[in-house]
Amino acid sequence: MASGELTIGFLPLVDACLPILAHEHGFAEDEGVKLSFVKDVSWATVLDRLLYGHTDAAHMLAPLAIATTLGLGRPAQKLVAPFVLGLNGNGVTLAKVLAEKIATPGAYANPVTLGAKLKVEAAERKAAGRKLRFGVVHRYSSHNHKLRYWLAASGIRPDEDVEILTVAPPFVADALASGEIDGACVGEPWNSLCVERDVGTIVLATAQIWRRGVEKVLAMREARLDELRPQTEGLIRAMRRAGKHFVDPENFALNARILARQSYLDADEKLIARAISDRLVLTHGANPVHFPDFMFQHSEAANFPWVSQAAWLYSQMVRWDQLSFDSSDAEKARQVFRPDIYRSALSDTGDDLPAANSKVEGSVTQLTQVGTQQGSITLSANSFFDGRTFDPEAVESYLDALP
Amino acid sequence: MKIAIVDESPARASIIEEGLVELDNREVFILTKREGLLAQIELIGPDIVLIDLGNPSRDVLEEYFAVSRALARPIAMFVDESDDAAIAASIDAGVSAYVVDGLSSNRIRPLLDLAVRRFNAFARLQSDLVEAKGKLAERELIDKAKRILMDSRRVTEPEAYGELRRKAMSSSKKIVDIAEAVVTAAELMGDN
Numbered sequence: 256m257a258s259g260e261l262t263i264g265f266l267p268l269v270d271a272c273l274p275i276l277a278h279e280h281g282f283a284e285d286e287g288v289k290l291s292f293v294k295d296v297s298w299a300t301v302l303d304r305l306l307y308g309h310t311d312a313a314h315m316l317a318p319l320a321i322a323t324t325l326g327l328g329r330p331a332q333k334l335v336a337p338f339v340l341g342l343n344g345n346g347v348t349l350a351k352v353l354a355e356k357i358a359t360p361g362a363y364a365n366p367v368t369l370g371a372k373l374k375v376e377a378a379e380r381k382a383a384g385r386k387l388r389f390g391v392v393h394r395y396s397s398h399n400h401k402l403r404y405w406l407a408a409s410g411i412r413p414d415e416d417v418e419i420l421t422v423a424p425p426f427v428a429d430a431l432a433s434g435e436i437d438g439a440c441v442g443e444p445w446n447s448l449c450v451e452r453d454v455g456t457i458v459l460a461t462a463q464i465w466r467r468g469v470e471k472v473l474a475m476r477e478a479r480l481d482e483l484r485p486q487t488e489g490l491i492r493a494m495r496r497a498g499k500h501f502v503d504p505e506n507f508a509l510n511a512r513i514l515a516r517q518s519y520l521d522a523d524e525k526l527i528a529r530a531i532s533d534r535l536v537l538t539h540g541a542n543p544v545h546f547p548d549f550m551f552q553h554s555e556a557a558n559f560p561w562v563s564q565a566a567w568l569y570s571q572m573v574r575w576d577q578l579s580f581d582s583s584d585a586e587k588a589r590q591v592f593r594p595d596i597y598r599s600a601l602s603d604t605g606d607d608l609p610a611a612n613s614k615v616e617g618s619v620t621q622l623t624q625v626g627t628q629q630g631s632i633t634l635s636a637n638s639f640f641d642g643r644t645f646d647p648e649a650v651e652s653y654l655d656a657l658p
Numbered sequence: 659m660k661i662a663i664v665d666e667s668p669a670r671a672s673i674i675e676e677g678l679v680e681l682d683n684r685e686v687f688i689l690t691k692r693e694g695l696l697a698q699i700e701l702i703g704p705d706i707v708l709i710d711l712g713n714p715s716r717d718v719l720e721e722y723f724a725v726s727r728a729l730a731r732p733i734a735m736f737v738d739e740s741d742d743a744a745i746a747a748s749i750d751a752g753v754s755a756y757v758v759d760g761l762s763s764n765r766i767r768p769l770l771d772l773a774v775r776r777f778n779a780f781a782r783l784q785s786d787l788v789e790a791k792g793k794l795a796e797r798e799l800i801d802k803a804k805r806i807l808m809d810s811r812r813v814t815e816p817e818a819y820g821e822l823r824r825k826a827m828s829s830s831k832k833i834v835d836i837a838e839a840v841v842t843a844a845e846l847m848g849d850n
Contacts, residue, residue: 297716299754307749328724393717394724421721423714426692 258287259486263473264301265294265314267520268424269443269530270341270471272501272510273552274314277493279513280500286489294518296423298393305474306332311483312490314340315474318395318568321588325569327395327576335480336472336565337596338491339558343468344530344550345398346446347405347459349438350431351538353387354456360538363546364458366640370409377416390422390430390439398440400571401464407658408641413575431455442470443530443550444522451526453539460535460549465617467551467637469564472592480596488600495606498553507532555634556607556627560592563613566647570654580651589647607632616645659765662687662704664695664713670780674708677776681769696722706766707756708773711749723756744770751777796834803837806844 265271277283278290293310295301298319305313306323320334349358357372358364373387380387391399403413413419422430424445430436432454439449440461449455461468473494480487500506511531515524529535530550534543551557569588573580594612601608610626617639625634639645645653661684665671671688678686687702689695695715699707699722709716744767748755751774757766800822807818822840826833 295712296714297712299716299720300712303711303749303754307746309749328720394721421718423717426714 259483259489260289260291261312261483261486261490262291262293262310263312263314264304264310265292266296266298266301266424267294267522268314268445268471269514269520269527270344270550270552271314271519272514272531273340273494273497273558274312274473274490275514275519276497276501276510277490280497282493282496282500283490285496286486286493288486288489288493290490292518296425298396305334305476308479311479312473312475312487314471316393316396317469317472317564318397318400318572319393320472320474321565321568321591322395322572324587324591325572325584327572333477334474334591335477335593335596336474336560336591337480337487337593337600338473338494339469339560339564340471340473340494340552342470342551342557343460343462343465343548344470344552345401345440345442345461346457346535346549347402347438347440347461348427348431348446348449348455348457350434350436351454351456353437354458354538358456358458360456361541361544362537363460363463363544366405366459366463367409369458370405370411373406374410374416377411381416387417387438388436389417389419390427390436390441391419392424392441393421395572397461397468397470397568398442400568400575401461401468402440403575404571405459405464405640410658428452428454443535444520444526447526447529447535448522450536450539451523456539457535457537460546462546462548462551463640465637465639466548467557467616467634469561469568472560484596488596491597491600492604495553495558495601495604498558501531502553504532555632556609558597559609560594560597561609561612561614561616562589562592562594563616563645563647565589565592566613566650567616567645570645570650573650574654574657580654585650613647616647617642618644659683659706659769660685660687660702660704661769662689662699662702662707664689664707664709664715664719666690666692666713667710670710670777673780673783674773674776677772677779678769681772695719705758706769708769709754709756710777711752711754716754719756747771748774748777752781753777799834799841800837803840806840810844 263274283290293304298316301313304310320336322328323332324334325331354360357376358369377387389402391402406413411417424441427439427441427445428449431449446457450457501510507528511524511528514520514527515522529543533547533549534545536543565588569585598608607627617637625632663671663674668690671690675686675688678684689698692715748770753773755770803822804815804818807813807821808815822833822836826836
């Protein structure tokens with residue numbers, strides 16, 4: 256059994272749940288790991304604390320871990336991600352007036368139809384000299400990447416036809432209320448807060464854009480992970496147990512209550528419960544709508560850090576930062592995801608471990624058996640909404656074919 | 659040199675500003691509001707931005723810098739990598755700095771060191787304040803206990819204090835703990 260302490264940085268979001276619940280339910284303690292937490296409100300702060308040793312590990316945007324490793328925006332520092340904290344779990348929320356015009360409030364829209372209507376609206380607003388403005392949580396976030404992916408595939412050029420700006424999650428509702436933005440792509444409970452305050456309407460789940468899109472990771476400095484390997488592997492096992500607990504409907508209310516505490520999310524437990532149960536209220540006063548896998552934290556080896564996911568994120572940085580594709584950067588990006596550590600942590604637990612480290616993303620459009628070290632697991636649909644697939648071995652031709 | 663200090667705590671911002679007086683040729687701008695922050699930064703065009711580590715606007719600010727870099731106004735996070743110890747010290751003190759490229763390291767270091775000192779000074783002031791508040795609360799509690807003893811035992815104030823003190827010494831506790839026990843007991847007895 257591992258023995259040691261780990262300090263974990265996080266932002267108040269529902270998908271910080273696994274390390275928090277691993278601590279609260281004693282799973283980490285069972286592994287001999289004592290966890291403590293540091294809460295911040297900016298990703299820049301979470302990152303600084305990680306890089307300068309205030310924390311050992313952090314709840315982090317997967318693209319930010321890669322961007323930091325590549326030295327985009329600040330001097331390069333090598334980060335590694337041995338565990339994916341979850342897939343998707345974000346929503347696209349539009350200002351009420353806009354949602355009423357181009358969507359049906361109270362239901363999830365079809366991303367293709369909504370994209371087409373948004374394109375018309377965006378063109379009108381651009382012609383009127385008031386481009387539509389969208390908030391995302393960070394340049395290097397899956398929110399930014401998925402929003403842009405959807406816009407571009409809908410014929411809307413994200414950098415020319417609309418404006419995309421950074422808004423911290425807790426301030427998204429304010430920004431919608433003040434008219435600073437017309438829409439946002441953000442995690443929970445912040446979409447639900449917009450609905451609760453009646454300043455916005457949820458129109459899409461990011462799972463509709465990429466059914467199994469990678470979201471946050473547990474990030475560490477590579478050197479720190481080497482020093483803390485036993486307790487990190489203990490944490491990984493504890494977070495797998497926490498995930499099993501998290502997805503069990505029996506525990507929804509209890510876990511919502513824990514996450515709502517002031518020291519964690521400091522938010523309304525009722526709103527958190529909506530995300531946990533995949534039952535969001537999409538417009539003020541409406542009934543909740545069940546969208547299975549709105550958040551995807553555990554099943555189908557959801558926490559396995561597929562190298563192909565890292566490669567997709569790198570492709571989107573090249574795409575939107577107007578970088579030129581660099582095969583050594585692509586390799587560095589892939590190496591941020593560390594399936595070897597995930598495997599090592601879970602090798603004796605009987606947990607599902609995929610046989611491969613990489614897969615063609617978006618290729619699974621129906622239930623598919625994939626080989627594991629022990630047998631097989633069934634992966635359900637993993638598709639992108641436009642039907643494209645991403646082959647991690649052919650990033651350049653993928654980029655060439657994108658709009 | 660134009661220095662922008664971004665801090666939602668006006669008290670801390672002015673303490674830093676005060677510290678910057680010793681520097682020559684500086685123009686200091688203090689920004690304490692989240693609203694309109696980027697517009698103000700744009701207007702000022704600072705050479706260096708000092709911002710408290712946990713400020714909620716940091717991601718917004720970094721995005722602005724990333725975009726300005728695209729507009730050929732390069733901005734480096736902190737100082738260069740060789741100054742890692744200085745950066746670590748500033749993170750520990752709770753301040754981060756964004757430096758416009760071209761400002762030489764020997765001009766940045768004294769500024770950053772100063773900011774770190776002022777941040778630490780502010781942290782000390784805060785803990786002094788917490789301590790002072792704690793002391794005040796202790797004194798009020800002891801006064802209350804004295805009044806209870808004076809009323810119930812018909813003793814003078816020095817005698818009441820003497821009793822609290824004797825009890826504290828004989829039971830190896832602090833006077834404030836004994837006072838708290840007296841006040842709690844009185845409340846329980848409905849005597850207060």
